[in-house]
Structure formats: structure tokens, C-alpha cells
Amino acid sequence: MRHEYKIRRSLRNLEDIVNCYRIETYQNGVALTLEDFGGLALSKFLTTTKINLIEFLEIAIQLVQSLGNIHQNQIIHKDIKPHNIIINPETYRVKITDFSISSRLVRENATPSYPSLLEGTLAYISPEQTGRMNRAIDYRSDFYSLGVTFYEMLTGELPFNAIDPLELVHCHIARIAPSPRSLKPEIPEAISGIVMKLLAKTAEDRYQSADGLRFDLETCLAMLQASGNISDFTVGNADRAGQLLIPQKLYGRETEVAALLSAFERVSGAQKNTDSLSGVELMLVSGYSGIGKSYLVNEVQKPIVRQRGYFISGKFDQFKRNIPYASLIQAFQSLIRQLLTESKASILTWKQKMLVALGTSGKVVADVIPEIELIIGK
Numbered sequence: 001m002r003h004e005y006k007i008r009r010s011l012r013n014l015e016d017i018v019n020c021y022r023i024e025t026y027q028n029g030v031a032l033t034l035e036d037f038g039g040l041a042l043s044k045f046l047t048t049t050k051i052n053l054i055e056f057l058e059i060a061i062q063l064v065q066s067l068g069n070i071h072q073n074q075i076i077h078k079d080i081k082p083h084n085i086i087i088n089p090e091t092y093r094v095k096i097t098d099f100s101i102s103s104r105l106v107r108e109n110a111t112p113s114y115p116s117l118l119e120g121t122l123a124y125i126s127p128e129q130t131g132r133m134n135r136a137i138d139y140r141s142d143f144y145s146l147g148v149t150f151y152e153m154l155t156g157e158l159p160f161n162a163i164d165p166l167e168l169v170h171c172h173i174a175r176i177a178p179s180p181r182s183l184k185p186e187i188p189e190a191i192s193g194i195v196m197k198l199l200a201k202t203a204e205d206r207y208q209s210a211d212g213l214r215f216d217l218e219t220c221l222a223m224l225q226a227s228g229n230i231s232d233f234t235v236g237n238a239d240r241a242g243q244l245l246i247p248q249k250l251y252g253r254e255t256e257v258a259a260l261l262s263a264f265e266r267v268s269g270a271q272k273n274t275d276s277l278s279g280v281e282l283m284l285v286s287g288y289s290g291i292g293k294s295y296l297v298n299e300v301q302k303p304i305v306r307q308r309g310y311f312i313s314g315k316f317d318q319f320k321r322n323i324p325y326a327s328l329i330q331a332f333q334s335l336i337r338q339l340l341t342e343s344k345a346s347i348l349t350w351k352q353k354m355l356v357a358l359g360t361s362g363k364v365v366a367d368v369i370p371e372i373e374l375i376i377g378k
Contacts, residue, residue, distance in 0.1 A: 001030040007099040008032075011073055016066035018086055018097035037095065043082035045089060046153065053191070055092065056153055057221040061214055062094045067146060068210025070096070071139040071242070076103045078137070080145035081124040082152060106243075108137045122165060123158050124148045127173045127201050132305050134298040135248050140203035143213070147198025147206075154191070155183045159199060170305045173201065188230040190220055197235050204247050212239025250295060257299045259283070264300050268307045310338055329369055336371040351375050 001023065008020035019035035042059075051059070063085065070077055077084075077099065084098040101119045109131075120129050126144035128135040151159050159177030162168040171177075177199055181192035194216050200206045207213040215238040223230045250257065260283065267279040285293045294313070301311050314331030323329075339350050354376050358365055366373045 001032060001100075004098075004100045004102070005032060007075060007102045007104070010104075011070065011075070011099075014066075014069050014073075016062065016069060016095055017099075018095045034097070037086075037088055037093070038090065039086035039088045039093070039095065041083050042085040042087050042094070042149075042153075045087050046082060046156075049089070051153070053188075054221065054224055056150075057191075057217055057224065059087070059092060059094055059153070060150060061217050061221065063096070063146065063149075064210050064214045064217060066094070066096045067142055068214070071142070071210060074104060074106060075099075076105070076108070076137065076139050077142050077145075078102055078129065079120050079124075080142050080149060081121050082149055083121075085149070103137075106138065120145070122168050123160070125172060126203075128203065130169045130172060130305075132169060132301045132311075133173055134295065134301055135203065138203065138245065140206050140208070143198050143206045144200075144203075147195055150195050150198065151177070151180055154180045154187055154195065157183065166305060166308060173302050173305060188220070189232050190216075190230050190235065193235045194220075202249065204249060207236060207239050208241035208245075209239060211242070212236060215239075250292075250299065253292075253296055256285075256296055260297065260300050261303060264303055268303075268309065310335055312338075325368065332369050333371055336369065336375065340371075340374060347375060351377075 005020060005023040008017070011017050012019065018037075021033040021035070023030060023032055025031075067077070067080070077096065078101050079098060080096070084096060085094055086097055087094045118125060118130060120126075124145045126137070126141040127133045128137050129141055148159055151157075160168055160171035160175065162171055177196075179192045180195050181187045181189060194213070198206055198213075216235050219233065220230050263281050263283055267281050269279070285297060287293050294315075297313070298311075304311050312331045312335045314327035314329070314334075316327045320326040339347060342350075354372070355362070358376070362372075362376055366376075
């Protein structure tokens with residue numbers, strides 16, 4: 001609450017976010033006093049009201065303007081969705097709310113954790129926000145979530161409807177959603193193209209600025225108002241990056257990435273076919289420090305999600321050479337932390353597996369990796 005208040009105070013001059021008047025203690029908690037401009041959540045509004053294409057475009061243009069202003073203040077919202085968009089049903093004025101997980105960082109790294117503990121809402125989360133994409137989060141993450149919101153406004157459905165949380169994470173990372181036009185043929189090709197560009201898996205393929213996105217939406221609105229239809233045009237032509245961003249794409253390592261991924265496919269395939277450890281391989285990646293070895297190895301995270309696997313890592317730090325097994329300890333500590341975020345039933349299964357595997361050596365391992373006691377007990 002206090003974090004949200006600070007973020008909102010820095011945006012208090014913006015008219016297109018829900019204003020925050022003050023923060024106060026209430027009973028044993030903290031409360032925010034927010035502006036009421038006679039609105040309700042867009043998610044609730046859409047259940048009772050069917051909007052036409054002109055109304056969609058007018059709402060979308062307002063949202064993009066709001067998001068652009070937020071980004072100009074160096075803030076990433078990280079939870080754009082219909083529930084956090086407030087609309088006045090009389091005037092169709094919209095404002096963005098809920099800055100509880102917003103970030104003031106220009107770039108932020110998400111860490112992998114169990115889907116239920118991810119920052120944001122799983123149905124609307126960007127691929128990089130899952131922490132399993134080998135990419136940092138920046139303002140373009142909000143464009144992906146906005147794309148999911150537009151998709152839902154136009155079709156009444158979400159791009160992905162997986163029930164299993166990890167399956168949904170994998171959908172965001174690797175699967176291409178059906179275009180809005182394929183679900184509703186009356187949606188113009190240009191608008192469908194705008195939404196699909198927003199839903200690109202890598203940030204470099206999305207819109208790079210709110211101005212470029214707004215230009216395309218305003219072009220569609222002008223065509224619709226002038227002639228009643230929208231002719232096809234190439235989306236993103238007027239888009240220019242508002243700030244200098246070094247692409248996060250991996251260049252010149254296609255052969256090495258392919259070797260890692262094929263090894264993973266071999267290992268996971270062997271593990272499926274047998275309970276033994278026959279599907280085990282060791283691969284060595286060599287090179288000078290800072291050359292990008294870690295970044296290369298992190299590329300294997302995407303198929304790991306598909307196979308319900310775990311990615312763990314430890315760093316051979318030059319200042320920890322006096323600590324035996326420091327990097328292995330670090331790697332397995334990260335595994336234990338991932339397991340501890342799972343359901344009680346899953347933790348119980350892991351406890352049984354570990355007790356069988358460790359036998360009488362549980363205490364020895366716990367002396368080196370104390371976190372393991374949180375699963376197997378003293």
C-alpha cells in the first residue's frame with residue numbers, strides 16, 4: 001500500500017490514472033483514499049455492455065495515451081488487465097488503477113517461481129514477466145498485457161485458456177494465439193494485426209512506443225468514421241522507439257543453442273521412457289568471463305517449462321573459492337526455494353522422494369544445504 005501510494009504520488013499530475021488523495025492507518029492496517037469518478041471496472045462493464053468497434057477504438061486510444069504517460073514517468077505498471085481499468089459507463093472515460101506491483105526501474109529481471117506466486121495476473125502476464133524467458137522486463141511488457149486486454153474486449157475470450165498454471169506460462173512463452181479475426185471474422189484485418197503485434201513473444205517485435213500504437217488506432221478510427229470500414233495497412237509503420245534499448249536477442253549462437261536444446265530433448269525423452277538415470281548428459285560451455293555463457297545456458301528455460309522441469313544454477317565465484325561446493329550448494333538452494341513455492345501435496349511428494357534418495361545421509365546434506373530441512377524435516 002505504501003509502495004503504491006509513492007508511485008501514485010509521482011503520477012498525481014496525470015488525469016488518466018485514478019487519483020490517490022491520501023494514505024491513512026485504519027484499524028490494524030493501511031488504507032488508500034482514491035478518486036471516485038463514477039466508474040466501474042472494465043471487466044464488470046464488459047459483462048453487461050456490448051461495445052461496437054468505434055467504442056472499442058475510443059477506449060483503446062485513451063488507454064494507450066494513459067499508458068504512454070505512465071511510461072514517460074519511467075514506471076512499468078506490470079498488471080494491465082480489465083480489472084485494473086476503470087470506465088465511466090456514461091461518458092466512456094477510462095482511467096488506470098492499481099499500482100501495487102509497479103516498478104520505477106527502467107529494466108527489471110524476473111526470477112522463476114511457481115506460477116501462483118508470480119507478480120501480475122497469469123492470464124495477462126507477458127512472457128518475460130514469467131521469469132522463464134531469458135529476457136528482462138521493461139515498459140514493453142505492459143504492451144503485451146494491453147494486447148491481451150484488447151483481445152478480450154474484441155472477442156470476449158482470452159488468447160489462452162489453459163487450466164494448469166504451468167501450461168498457461170508455456171502458452172505465453174511459446175504458443176501463438178489465434179488471431180481475433182479468426183474467432184470473429186467481422187473484426188477488420190488491421191485491428192487484428194495491431195492486437196497480434198502487441199502479443200508478440202519478444203519485446204523487440206511489439207510496438208516500441210505508445211505513440212506508434214496510438215497512431216495506428218487513430219488511423220483505424222478515422223477510416224471507420226469516414227467510410228464505415230477499415231482498409232488494410234501495414235501496422236507499426238509510424239512506430240519509433242521512445243528510448244534507447246539494446247536488443248536482448250542472442251546473436252551468432254544458433255548452433256550452440258540448438259546443441260543445448262537437442263541435448264535437453266534427448267534427456268527428457270529418455271527420462272520419460274525409464275525411471276533410471278539413463279537420461280543424464282553433461283555439457284560444458286567454455287569462454288572468458290562476461291562473454292555470455294550464462295545467457296546462452298538460460299535459453300534452455302523455455303522447453304523446460306513445457307516438460308514441467310526445473311532450472312537451477314550456481315555461480316563459480318572467484319571470491320568463494322575457499323568454500324567447498326559453493327556453486328553446487330547455491331544451485332540446490334535455488335531448487336529448494338522453487339519447491340517450497342508449490343502446493344502442499346507437491347511438497348509432500350518431494351519429501352517422500354528425498355527421504356528415499358537420501359536414506360541415512362539426510363543430516364549430512366542438511367548441514368550443507370539447511371533449506372532442505374524445510375521439506376524433509378529435522
